[in-house]
Amino acid sequence: MRQVIRAWACLAVTALLAGGMASAQSQAPSVGHNEVLIRNGTILTVTHGTIKNGSVYIKDGKIAAVGANVTAPPSAKVIDATGKFVMPGIIDAHSHIALRDDINEATSPVTPHMMMLDAFDYTDRNIYYTLAGGVTTSLLLHGSANMVGGQSIVIKHKYGLGRDQLLFPSAPRSIKFASGENPKRVYGSRQQLPSTRMGNFAVQRQALAEAQDYMREWEQYDAKVKGGDKDAKPPKRDLKLEALADLMRGKMFVHNHCYRADEFLTEIAMAKEFGYTLRSFEHALEAYKVADQIAAAGIGISTFADWWGYKEEAWDAIPWNAVIAMRHGVNVAIKSDSDDFARRLNQEAAKTIRYGGATEDEALKMVTLNAAWNVGVQDRVGSLDVGKDADITIWNAHPLSIYALVDMVLIDGDVFFDRSLPGLGTPYYKEGQ
Amino acid sequence: MKRALGLALALMVATGSAAGQKSAKPAAAPGAIVLRGGRILTVSHGVIENGAVVMENGKITAVGAAGSVAVPKGAQIVDVRGMTVYPGLIDSESRLGLTEISAEQMTNDYIEPSDEIFPHLHVWEAFHAESQLIPVTRVNGITNAIVAAGETDTLPGQSSFIQLEGQSAKDMLLVRDIALPLNFTGEQRRNDSWEKAKFPFTRMGVAAQLRQAFIDARDYQRKWADYEKKKSEPPQEEKKDDKKDEKKGPPTPPKRDLKLEALVPYLDGKKPIVLAAEEPGDIETALELAKEFNLRVILNHVEHANKLLDMIAASKLPVIIGPIYARPKEGERYDSVYRMPAELQKRGVKLAFASYDAHQSRNLPYAAGYAVAFGLPYDEALKAITLNAAEIWGLGDQLGSLDVGKTANVVVATGDPLDPKTDVKQVYIQGRAVSMETRQTRLRDQYMK
Numbered sequence: 047m048r049q050v051i052r053a054w055a056c057l058a059v060t061a062l063l064a065g066g067m068a069s070a071q072s073q074a075p076s077v078g079h080n081e082v083l084i085r086n087g088t089i090l091t092v093t094h095g096t097i098k099n100g101s102v103y104i105k106d107g108k109i110a111a112v113g114a115n116v117t118a119p120p121s122a123k124v125i126d127a128t129g130k131f132v133m134p135g136i137i138d139a140h141s142h143i144a145l146r147d148d149i150n151e152a153t154s155p156v157t158p159h160m161m162m163l164d165a166f167d168y169t170d171r172n173i174y175y176t177l178a179g180g181v182t183t184s185l186l187l188h189g190s191a192n193m194v195g196g197q198s199i200v201i202k203h204k205y206g207l208g209r210d211q212l213l214f215p216s217a218p219r220s221i222k223f224a225s226g227e228n229p230k231r232v233y234g235s236r237q238q239l240p241s242t243r244m245g246n247f248a249v250q251r252q253a254l255a256e257a258q259d260y261m262r263e264w265e266q267y268d269a270k271v272k273g274g275d276k277d278a279k280p281p282k283r284d285l286k287l288e289a290l291a292d293l294m295r296g297k298m299f300v301h302n303h304c305y306r307a308d309e310f311l312t313e314i315a316m317a318k319e320f321g322y323t324l325r326s327f328e329h330a331l332e333a334y335k336v337a338d339q340i341a342a343a344g345i346g347i348s349t350f351a352d353w354w355g356y357k358e359e360a361w362d363a364i365p366w367n368a369v370i371a372m373r374h375g376v377n378v379a380i381k382s383d384s385d386d387f388a389r390r391l392n393q394e395a396a397k398t399i400r401y402g403g404a405t406e407d408e409a410l411k412m413v414t415l416n417a418a419w420n421v422g423v424q425d426r427v428g429s430l431d432v433g434k435d436a437d438i439t440i441w442n443a444h445p446l447s448i449y450a451l452v453d454m455v456l457i458d459g460d461v462f463f464d465r466s467l468p469g470l471g472t473p474y475y476k477e478g479q
Numbered sequence: 480m481k482r483a484l485g486l487a488l489a490l491m492v493a494t495g496s497a498a499g500q501k502s503a504k505p506a507a508a509p510g511a512i513v514l515r516g517g518r519i520l521t522v523s524h525g526v527i528e529n530g531a532v533v534m535e536n537g538k539i540t541a542v543g544a545a546g547s548v549a550v551p552k553g554a555q556i557v558d559v560r561g562m563t564v565y566p567g568l569i570d571s572e573s574r575l576g577l578t579e580i581s582a583e584q585m586t587n588d589y590i591e592p593s594d595e596i597f598p599h600l601h602v603w604e605a606f607h608a609e610s611q612l613i614p615v616t617r618v619n620g621i622t623n624a625i626v627a628a629g630e631t632d633t634l635p636g637q638s639s640f641i642q643l644e645g646q647s648a649k650d651m652l653l654v655r656d657i658a659l660p661l662n663f664t665g666e667q668r669r670n671d672s673w674e675k676a677k678f679p680f681t682r683m684g685v686a687a688q689l690r691q692a693f694i695d696a697r698d699y700q701r702k703w704a705d706y707e708k709k710k711s712e713p714p715q716e717e718k719k720d721d722k723k724d725e726k727k728g729p730p731t732p733p734k735r736d737l738k739l740e741a742l743v744p745y746l747d748g749k750k751p752i753v754l755a756a757e758e759p760g761d762i763e764t765a766l767e768l769a770k771e772f773n774l775r776v777i778l779n780h781v782e783h784a785n786k787l788l789d790m791i792a793a794s795k796l797p798v799i800i801g802p803i804y805a806r807p808k809e810g811e812r813y814d815s816v817y818r819m820p821a822e823l824q825k826r827g828v829k830l831a832f833a834s835y836d837a838h839q840s841r842n843l844p845y846a847a848g849y850a851v852a853f854g855l856p857y858d859e860a861l862k863a864i865t866l867n868a869a870e871i872w873g874l875g876d877q878l879g880s881l882d883v884g885k886t887a888n889v890v891v892a893t894g895d896p897l898d899p900k901t902d903v904k905q906v907y908i909q910g911r912a913v914s915m916e917t918r919q920t921r922l923r924d925q926y927m928k
Contacts, residue, residue, distance in 0.1 A: 175806065178813035227582070334926050354919070355612065355838040357582035364919040370927055386804050389813075393845060399900045448848035448898045470812055477810060 080106050082459055083118040087127025087440065092134055092407060092414050093429040102132060104436040107458035112430050130453060131444050133410060134429050135182025135437035137417035138388050139348040140301075140328055140381035142187060144170035144201070150189035151196065152232050155240060156253040158221055158289035160196025162186050168201075168209040172385045174472060177203040177463050179389035180445070180452045182437040183214060185421045187328070188222040190303040191232045193240065193250040195222035197289065198301065200421055202437070202457050206474025218422035220325065221293060223250070224303035225313060227359050247312060254320045257290030264291070299325040299422065301348070305359035307335040314343045326420040329383070330371070331363035337374035346377035346420040351397040368412060369402025379417035396446040409446055509911045511535040511551040514891060517559035522566055522858075522866045523880035532564055534887035534910040542881050559891050562904065565861070566881050567622025567888030568896070569868035571799045572753075572779070572833035573840045575613055575626055575641065576606040576648075581838070590629030591636070595667055595679065596692050598741035600636030602626050603655045608648040612837050614917040617643040619841035620890035620903045623653070623869075623878060625833070630662045630755060633689055637741070638753070640872055642888075644908040657872060658777065659745050661689070662755045663765040686764060693772045696742035702733040748775045753799070755779035759786050766794070777871055779833075781823075782816045783808055792826035797871045799831045800863075803846055814853055820863070821854030830859070831868040848897030860897060 082104040089100035091112060101116040102109060111118075118124075142149045148165035151157045166186065176184070182203055188195030200217035225246055234241030240249050263281040270278035292298050302313050304327045317324045327333065330347035331354065333340055340347065349371075354363035372378045380395050382388035395413045398404040404412070418428030427437050436459035443450040455463040465471050512534045519530035521542060531548040533541035541548045550556065579586035588605035591597055606626060616624070623642055628635035637656040645651035667685050669677045679685045709730040744750050752774045756762040762784055769776045778798040782805045784791060791798065800820050807815040824830055832847050834840040847860040855863075869879025877886050887910035894901040906913050 171809070172806075175813050231582075334923075352842070353838070355580055358580055361580055362922055364922050366919075366923045366927065370923075385806070389804075390849070393849070393899055396899045400902050446900065448845055449852045451852050 080459070081119060081122035082125060082436070082456070083116070083122045084125045084127050084132055084438065084440065084456075085116075087130045087132040088444075089430060090131060090133040090407075090410060090445070091430040092410050093431055095407070100132075101127075102430060102436075102438065104438075104456070104459040107436055107460070109430060109432055109434050109436050109438075111432060125440070125454065127440055129442075131441040131450070132430070133180075133439055133441065133445055134414045134434075135427065135439050135455065135457065136180045136391050136413045137379075137421060137423075137428060138176065138181050138184040138382050138391060138413075139326070139379040139417040139420045140187060140383045141176075141184040141385075141388055142189065142383070143172035143176065143184065143385045143388065144168065145186060146170070150191035150232075152189070152191035155192045155229055155233055155246075155249045156194040156286065157188075157192050157196055158194050158253075158293070159285035160188055162188060162196055162199045163213075166199060166201075166209065168207075168212045172388070173201070173203050173212070174205045174463075174470065174475065175385070176382075176388040177205050177455055178452060178465075178471065180392060180439040180441070180455060181388055182439070182455060182457050183418070183421070183423065183427055184388070185220075185301070187301060190222070190224035190228040190328075193224060193229050193246055194253055194290070195224060197221050197298070200423060203455075204457055204460075204462055204474065205472055206462070206476075214423060214426075219292070219298040220301055220422065221289065221298050222303065222328075223300050223313070225250075225309045226303075226305050227357055228303070243309070247316070250316065251319075253286075254290060254294070254316075254322075257287045257294060258320065260284060260287035261291040261294060293322045294320055296323065299323040301326050301328050301420075303328040305329055305331050307332040310336055310340055314339065314345070317343075325422060326377075326379075328381075329360075331360055331367060333376065334364065334367045334370040335362075337371045337376055340371065341375035346379065346416065347371055348379045348381040348417070348420050350383070351380050351394040352401070365397060365401040368398050369404050369408075372404070372408065372412075373402075377416050377419050378412055379420045380412040381417065392445040392450065393448060396448070399446065406444075406446055509534075509537070509909075511540075511554035512907070512910065512912070513548070513550050513554050513556045514559045514564055514889065515545050515548075515556055517562040517564040517891065519881060520563060520565040520861065520896070521881040522861060523882050529560075530564070532881055532889055534889065534907060537887055537909040537911075539881060539883055539885050539887045539889070541883060557891075557905075561893075562891050563894055563896065563901075564881070565620075565890050565892070565896050566865045566879055566885075567890055567906070567908065568620050568844060568864045569831075569872075569879065570616075570621055570624035570834050570840050570843045570864075571831040571868045571871065572627050572638075572835050573616075573624040574629070574837040575616060575624055575643070575840060576608065576610050576837075577602060577626060577628070578837050579607070579610055579612065589635075590631055592631070595633040595669075595685070595688060596738065597628075597632055597636050598634045598659055598692075598745075599737040600628065601639070601656055602628055602636055603639040603648070603652050606639060606641070606648050606652060608645065608651050610837075611918045612840070613643050614914070615838075615919055616840045617906055617908075617913060618903060618915050618917055618920075619844075620892060620896060620906055621840060621843055622888040622890070622906065622908050624840065625657070625872065627660055627753070630660070630664065631666050633662055633667045633685055634692070635660055635662065640874070642908060644911075644913050653874075654872075656750070658751045658753050659741075660753045660755060660779070661765065661769070661774075663689075663761050663768075664755055664757050664780065665761065682761070682764070686768060689768060690771070692738070693742065693746065696739040696746055697772075699733070699736060699739035700743050700746060706730055706732050745774060746772060748773060751775045751777045753777045753779050756781065757783050757805070759784055762787055762791075782819055784819070785811075785815060785822070788822050788826055791823065792828050797829040797831065797867070798823055799833050799871075800850075801832055801846060802835055803832075803850055817849065817853040820850040820860070824855055824859050829867050829871065830855075830863045831871050832860075832863045842899075844897050845899050848895075848899075851897065857897075 084102040089097040103111040103118045145165045198220045200214035240246040326346040352365035391413045395409045415428035418424040438456045440454040441450045515531040519527040531545045577589040627638040640654040640657045756765045834843045851860045866879035869875045889907040891905045892903045
């Protein structure tokens with residue numbers, strides 16, 4: 047019995063690889079229909095209200111029109127959304143799927159030269175499961191073992207296509223930082239630095255200071271070259287310091303894993319001291335205690351709806367956190383950090399209505415536009431607005447209902463999941479082919 | 480001196496239990512409360528729009544249309560118009576009271592890792608009544624739960640059935656040893672590495688170890704039965720050719736063995752085994768084993784049993800299904816596990832849901848709700864966290880529906896209990912309005928200003 051299963055599993059894997067390679071070789075992007083009309087649905091634009099009996103017209107992968115009276119050429123493929131709900135694709139602003147468990151290079155607390163792309167498994171089934179839950183974009187982050195982790199990638203869930211076709215084109219570069227218990231636990235258990243929060247911040251500051259020196263060396267060298275010094279010797283390249291230098295040059299920003307109120311403030315001060323951009327606090331379960339300061343610093347949070355108590359620094363977590371922070375002006379996203387919850391982020395968003403009284407639009411924004419902002423792709427995705435990528439989900443009921451199922455997912459105007467199809471429901475991925 | 484102290488203690492215990500009994504008497508019970516004007520989900524006999532529920536002395540004394548229910552003298556009338564009223568929810572497997580902060584090992588009491596066979600462990604002896612997790616769970620309408628040990632031991636200890644409210648563990652532990660989990664999911668193998676390898680390294684080992692335990696328990700049972708029999712027999716006449724003097728005295732009792740002793744009620748079918756398996760092969764192996772020893776079985780998990788749906792239905796065994804959030808098997812459609820409750824119910828299987836958690840136990844109703852999205856009829860989903868659960872645990876006459884004579888565990892909420900947007904306004908346990916304050920609401924109130 048087991049042997050049979052294993053043999054079958056091997057076949058499936060082989061097929062998967064073959065399929066992936068084939069699509070990678072056929073370089074040309076997949077284009078089903080370059081014109082699509084989603085008609086007569088309830089359109090949840092997220093930015094400009096709900097349109098009953100509305101339509102979305104898609105041309106060349108972009109949203110070309112949204113409204114109650116949208117016209118499209120007869121050549122457009124029509125998707126009838128009568129009785130259905132149409133919303134932007136869900137964006138998971140904190141995920142570790144598709145990395146083959148290579149999430150933490152937990153051998154040194156400073157590893158900014160780790161590239162998540164090097165571990166990316168574009169055939170991971172979790173890309174499919176979450177796609178079927180309405181997710182079109184995910185931010186794949188390094189783990190939180192290190193104060194300074196690795197560099198993220200942003201993917202679109204085009205399950206069945208080749209690796210590079212899943213990468214979000216020109217998404218901003220970002221790096222994961224982490225503070226608090228995790229680095230302490232990982233290195234403390236080995237009797238190494240850092241074992242305390244003092245240690246954590248010292249390690250972080252030391253790395254940034256070294257990178258400042260490195261940056262200066264290169265600036266001096268560049269100045270020499272510019273001044274015509276032909277004998278100028280370039281400094282030795284150091285991938286670690288180069289990554290942090292890029293951070294301080296403004297070429298990247300930081301997603302900072304952080305739980306405790308005091309640590310948000312320390313991290314904000316550290317970013318100011320070294321002149322880099324903190325884009326978002328990850329988890330941020332105590333954001334409600336210092337929401338004004340986080341808002342004033344212009345930093346978003348990517349948080350859980352109601353997770354708590356799994357460790358000491360999560361003990362003060364409350365499910366009202368997201369809405370309290372939002373009311374203080376913080377850009378709040380609800381994220382998964384889980385291959386399970388990523389499949390039903392709409393339900394997690396719905397909890398913010400109950401805990402704190404978010405409006406439906408506010409709740410939806412937390413898994414779409416706000417999440418897009420935290421990832422840095424808010425001009426491209428996250429709402430149904432003209433000019434944005436046609437990353438769209440169609441639901442059989444209001445997506446904030448527990449009874450809602452995803453009927454269809456379009457990414458760049460192309461259907462990547464259709465519940466009505468037999469098998470997996472994935473037009474670009476065929477089991478066993 | 481020592482004796483006096485002992486006596487004093489005995490007295491204290493005696494008065495203590497007397498006081499305990501007293502508090503359960505009608506005299507100390509809360510006054511009558513009438514919830515009037517709400518949408519009543521009785522679970523057992525449909526929905527009553529604009530209905531009323533009367534609670535007296537900890538019990539439900541009337542359920543019906545708001546106009547037709549008699550209001551007892553002096554009753555407190557609570558206007559619940561616009562609200563939905565339903566029985567307290569039951570979580571069929573939790574770790575409530577066995578953990579506080581997951582990553583802090585000193586706050587965890589749910590698994591004994593040194594061995595696999597621990598039928599003589601009782602979770603009620605570790606149950607922490609003051610856990611902050613209990614009020615957090617309770618205010619979402621969960622009034623009762625199974626507290627079970629972790630699943631990485633084959634027989635991890637006996638489960639308790641609790642009520643999520645009480646002055647002490649004594650009040651909360653409604654049934655101390657209600658069932659024994661038997662876990663056969665592969666997780667019980669000690670095969671983490673070659674270096675740390677120990678028996679049982681394989682499923683064969685797990686099964687053999689389990690079989691041996693039940694055989695030993697049967698022998699043990701027989702030894703004690705023989706002893707009891709001998710003890711009750713009248714002393715025999717001395718036989719003339721009997722040379723051994725020691726045979727004349729009373730029989731010596733066998734040496735007590737707590738492990739084997741604990742298995743006896745389960746061998747006798749007096750209490751159920753909660754048989755956890757996920758894969759088809761494991762389910763069949765474990766069921767055969769249970770049959771071999773005539774165990775009374777409640778099935779648990781079975782989330783990958785797509786190939787055994789009819790077999791499970793034919794067994795007539797009740798099933799705690801889930802977690803429905805388990806990831807599908809390689810090659811399966813995304814909804815293959817989400818659909819399991821509907822597939823089993825369609826075939827007549829009695830279902831219950833469980834959180835399998837402590838911090839997230841409050842989210843139990845949403846698993847039921849999501850199963851509805853994948854085809855489980857709504858009424859059946861609600862039953863699976865109320866009446867079915869009560870019946871499976873042998874408490875169907877006391878809990879699980881809004882019926883006269885049952886314990887007054889009642890929830891008042893803003894709407895559908897299965898939808899996360901619904902806010903729970905008030906929970907009643909044994910006819911008392913319980914505090915809706917938790918550690919979390921206190922922090923909220925402190926910072927929400």
